[in-house]
Structures are given as structure tokens and as C-alpha cells.
Amino acid sequence: MKEFDVIVVGGGITGAATARDCAMRGLSTLLIERSDICDGASGRNHGLLHSGARYAVTDKEGAEECIRENRILRRIASNCVEPTGGLFITLPGDSLEYQENFVRCCRDAGIDAVPISPKEALRLEPAVNPELIGAVKVPDASVDPFRLTDANIIDAMQHGATILKFHTVTGFVRNNGRVCGVRVTKPGVIRSQEIRARMVVLAAGIWTAGLIREAGINIGMLPSKGALVIFGHRVAGMVINRCRKPSNADILVPGDVVSVLGTTSDKVPFEGIDDMRATPEEVDLLLREGVSLVPALSHTRIIRAYAGVRPLVMADSDGDGRSVSRGIVVLDHEQRDGVPGLITITGGKLTTCRLMAEMVTDAVCAKLGVKAVCETALRPLPGSGKAHKDDEEVPYFKRAAIGRHGTEVSRMDFDLGHEIICECEQVTRAEIKYAVKTLGVRNISDLRRHTRIGMGTCQGSFCIKKVAAVLAEELGEPLREKEFIDEYLQERWKGITPVFWGDSLREAEYMQRTHKDEI
Amino acid sequence: MRFDAIVIGGGQAGCEATARLLDASLKVCLISAGLTMEDENTDPWRENRAMAQRGATVLRGDRAVSAVLEAGKVLSVRTVNLDDEPLEAALFILATGKYFSRGLLSDMEHIYEPVFGADVDYIPGRSHWYDQDFSAPQPFLSFGVKTDERGRVLIGGKSIGNLYATGDILARDAAEADWAQIMNDYAGK
Secondary structure, three states, X not given: OOOEEEEEEOOOHHHHHHHHHHHHOOOOEEEEOOOOOOOOHHHXXXXXXXXXXXXXXXXXXXXXXXXXXXXXXXXXXXXXXXXXXXXXXXXXXXXXXXXXXXXXXXXXXXXXXXXXXXXXHHHHOOOOOOOOXXXXXXXXXXXXXXXXXXXXXXXXXXXXXXXXXXXXXXXXXXXXXEEEEEEEEOOOOOOOEEEEEEEEEEOOHHHHHHHHHOOOOOOOEEEEEEEEEEEOOOOOOOEXXXXXXXOOOOEEEEEOOEEEEEOOOEEOOHHHOOOOOOOHHHHHHHHHHHHHXXXXXXXXXXXXXEEEEEEEEEOOOOOXXXXXXXXXXEEEHHHHHOOOOEEEEEEOOOXXXXXXXXXXXXXXXXXXXXXXXXXOOOOOOOOOOOOOOOXXXXXXXXXXXXHHHHHHHHHOOHHXXXXXXXXXXXXXXXXXHHHHHOOOOOOHHHHHHHHOOOOOOOOOOOOHHHHHHHHHHHHOOHXXXXXXXXXXXXXXXXXXXXXXXXXXXXXXXXXXXXXXXXX | OEOOEEEEOOOHHHHHHHHHHHHOOOOEEEEEOXXXXXXXOEXXXXXXXXXXXXXOEXXXXXXXXXXXXXXXXXXEEEEOOOOOOOEEOOEEXXXXXXXXXXXXXXXXXXXXXXXXXXXXXXXXXXXXXXXXXOOOOOHHHOOEEOEOOOOEEEEOOEEEEEEEEOHHHEOXXXXXXXXXXXXXXXXHO
């Protein structure tokens, strides 16, 4: 492989946005991801486009970043963002003085926070706890992290970037102490391969901690687990937050046809980060708190529970790890550790992914002497914008795809592919073909992330065999059909076991009886 | 309304029990909620109709919700649709299946049988109910109603003289009564 200007390690939202920015500035760019795009923390979060209000009281700078980026993403990624609006509600026992201060802090940070009466709040969002004593309207929104990451990847590719999935970075190529590339392996091949670049950017979330040790560097990082629960309905139309010091289970976010309640925050050991599971105890806690936010959650069907890992970065001066930062951290390892050629980008939030990319790409360009300026805030991402004319009649089989992929539907061939494969999410064969061809989908979990196949009401119970057959056919690998089914069922099982009671238990029995020859 | 026998649950096990009772010329009521997992070999509605044609009173789309017990015996059950009409009988067969058919209900910690409050053989605490591997044997599928050695349902550890369980609702290790035994018990009342 040729020498690249920059290698970005990590195919989550940070890596994808960084690859896009680098490519747009004319750098020859390679992104390496050990698994599929969005398989780490980027695919296991709330899907919340922060207005910044949550941070206004404790972290003004973070709040300002959020509201700026919130406005930018609404503009450049319209198909990924649903402008739901958000509420911060004050419940009996919470302090109305806190709410007053909260509104003041929001306004200081440039966030349009409007206090409204409890009655008005119930009119806007009938799902909120009717006992509320105060409410504030803020510009929170819902964002689809899978789509946003895909859009960045597609744009990076359209600007010449190369994406290498299912390749693991195992170490660095060094020359006189300088990092001048990475060693990668791929499944089934023992020998590692060297790929050279003038700069290497680590954007691997919590997995950065392990990678950086290969360069003889230490970054104080802590994995912080966040568990979330998905409900099978759009219980609320707006993002609902609790107006108090940020705590467990105080945000409910509507997204597509579901609602996501979260989150917890617990430091966990590094050993478990590759297989994060929500535990029954976490689910109990989430429900206990969530019901006070939105009482209807007590009798809403739960689809699954899952967990992701935030990377908490300790301040360099802080030995005992008590002061952690959730802000954006760019580490120039030449300056910090005397290792030229290597930069780490970490911290930050889904909402500020574009800004993180801009900051680290600025740093890369400074090292490479490239003068190009950042244009990522000005140019829309692929899919953003109007997918059809106002007066155009859109056929039923295209509507869901437009909702998901926006203008990208022009690249789907519906003439032969309008048959619907996943009924809940209305995924057609054309969309599966597109996912295989354009997004490089290789297995059923990839397909789920990139199309929402099997994420709907039936959770694959009725369609998974059909989906597996069609995917195997489109990949030209008919023998993998059974593997796809098993993979899907195991993943579904992982999500249903933490919520194993009531209707979920009924579903579990149904799954066992329909998909197992013997039980 | 009074019958000789009432079968609760219209799936495969309930229909088989009904057929046996009809064979013995009993006046039978079959309560069938219609929440059976069908497969290509069974059609519960067709079976239910066949039972009706043979003379059973079939309450289709109805569900037993409560029971009256006295001196270790069931006197009557009530259903959703006939809530002001206790259904009485000398013999009761519980065949409501497991979770999908709502024969067993659950909350975050417990599994219970909703009509009679029958003893359920299970481990409290839902983290004990599953194996994380989908393809492994699953503990929750072996849970079910407890019976005594003659197949009579236990409530609070005591045998109920005229209540038998059959089919999926039985715990894996629970004894199932044989029909000769049931008819024998019935004849002795």
C-alpha cells in the first residue's frame, strides 16, 4: 500500500468525522476499523443531539460547544437529525431555584431556554409526569448515530479517503522514535502488514488506551459504562430531561419508532469493554428513575437493554484519577511524550463530533504544513437535504428509505428491489443492495446498524430468516445464511436477557420455540 | 353454570384433555383464550370447533381470571367475559401453557400462576431464568406448576383434590396424572 498523509484509527463517529475532514482538506487519508463502522460506543448511546443545556450549569464551555454543533448538524445532516425539541422538567422534591439558575446558565451559554408553565409542558408533551412543578423548553433533538457515522464515511470516501474495515491495528511502525505508520492484521491472516503514513491519529475511544501503550505512551483513561433501555413505542415526542444535577436515568430520547431511556455511569475494568452488557440491576435502576420522568414507562413494552463505554480521560496532572474530563482532548504526542507522528483525539460527545474532527485535523495540518481550512461545517453531508420535490408522490416502498438515507436513495435501484424484506422498518431489497455495495456491509449485525433491519417491533422474530437469505444472496455467499440467523438471534438474546420478565419473557419463549429445533 | 369438568386452556394439551373427558361422556366446558403458538401440525381453532361439535361448551376468546376454593377443592372459576357467572364443576384441568399463552405471568423478580395462585417451581430473581447463550438449554423453559405424586396441583404446598395440570404449564420435574387415575378420582368425587 502507498504511503498516506494520515491514518485514522477507529471507525466510530470521531474517526469517521476526522477522516471526512482530512479528506476534504486534500490529505490522502486511510481509516482503519477493527470491526464494522459504529460497532463501539458510537452505536451504543442515547442518540441525543445535545442542546448543551445538560452541561450549562457545570461546564459552560462544553455547553457552548454543544449548541454551536447542534445548529451545524441540523444544517449539514438533516436526514440524521429529528428536531424534536426538549424539555427539562422539575418534579416535586427538586428545586425550582435550580431551575432558575439553570435557565440563567443556558442563556449565558447561548442556549435558547424558555421556562414554561407545567400546564403548557403537558400540552406540548402529554407523556411527562403530570406532577411536574416547572419546565424549560430547550433545542435538544434526536440524532441517529449510525446514519451520522455512515454519512461521514461516505463523504470521506467521496473525497478520496480509503476505508479499511475488519482490520486490527496491532502496533506502530517506528523510525528513530517517530511513528510513521501502523501494523495491521486481518482475520485469518497471521502475518501483519505495514501501512505507512506521515501522521497517525488515534480516534478509537476507550480502545485508544490499549493502542497507545504499543507506542510506549500512557494516557490515564477510565472506561465508564452507560446502560440504556429501549422501549417499543415513541412514548414521548420530545426529549425529556430532569432539571437537576445530572444523574442516572434522567433522559428519555425518542428516535425513529422507539424511545431510549438512560443512562447509568459506572467505572468498569478494562477487561469487559469488548462485551458490554446491561445487567438486570442496571435495568431496575433505570426503570425506577425513568418512571418518575414519564409514568407510562411502567407499562410500555421494553425491547432491549444495552450498554456502551465512554472514555473518561484523566487530567495529566492528576495522579489519583478523581478529576476526569468529558471535554474534547487532543494530545500531541510529540509535544507530550516526545513521539512525533502521533496524535490522539478523545473525550467529547456525539454532538461535538464535527468539532473534535476539526480540532484534530487542524493539528494534523499544522504538522504537515497544510494550509487548507476546515469546511465541514459549511458543506452538507451525503443524504442531507430534500430527497424529493414537495408535490412529488413518493411510492410507499421508498418512504422509509428516504427517512433513513435522505438523498442517498437516488443511488438505490427500486426497479428490481422494491420488495419489502423487513416489514417493521420497511427495509426493501434495494436498501439491502445499497448497504452491501456502498456501505460495505458484510454480516447481519452490520446490516442491522446501517439499515435498521430487525430493529422494529418484531425484533426479527418474523423476518430474520428472510433477511438472512436475502443478505446471503446479495453477498453471493449462500452458505452463510445459517450463520447470519445464529448471529442475529444471539445478539437479540443479549439485549432481551436484562429485561427478562413480562412480555419480554413471552417473546423469549416465542423465540426459543420458533428458532430452535429442540428446547 | 355447572359442568362435570372444566378445562382451562384451549391449546393442544387442553384439547386432548377435553377429548378424553368427552370420551367418558362428561359435560365439559373448555375455556380457550386463543394464545397458542401454532405450528404446521396443529390448528387450535379447528380443534376447539371439533370439541364444540362433540358437545363441549367452548368459551372462545375468553380467559379464566380467578377461582373459588374450599376445603382443598376448587368450587368454581370466573372468566373475563362471564364475570358475573361462576363456572362450577367437580373436576378442573389446568392447561394454560407457559409464558407466551399467559399460563405463567412474571414481574421483575417472580413467576406466578394467575388463576389459582398455584405453586410454581422456579428460582426467584430473573438473572437465574436464562442462559446468556441463546442456543443453550434455558432454565425458564423448565419452570412450571408443581404437582404432587398423583399429578394434582399444589397450592401453598397442599394438594388440591380436583385440580390437575397438563401440558406445558407443568414444571419439567412435575408428575403428570394419568387419565385412569383422574377418572378414578372423579368417580370417587
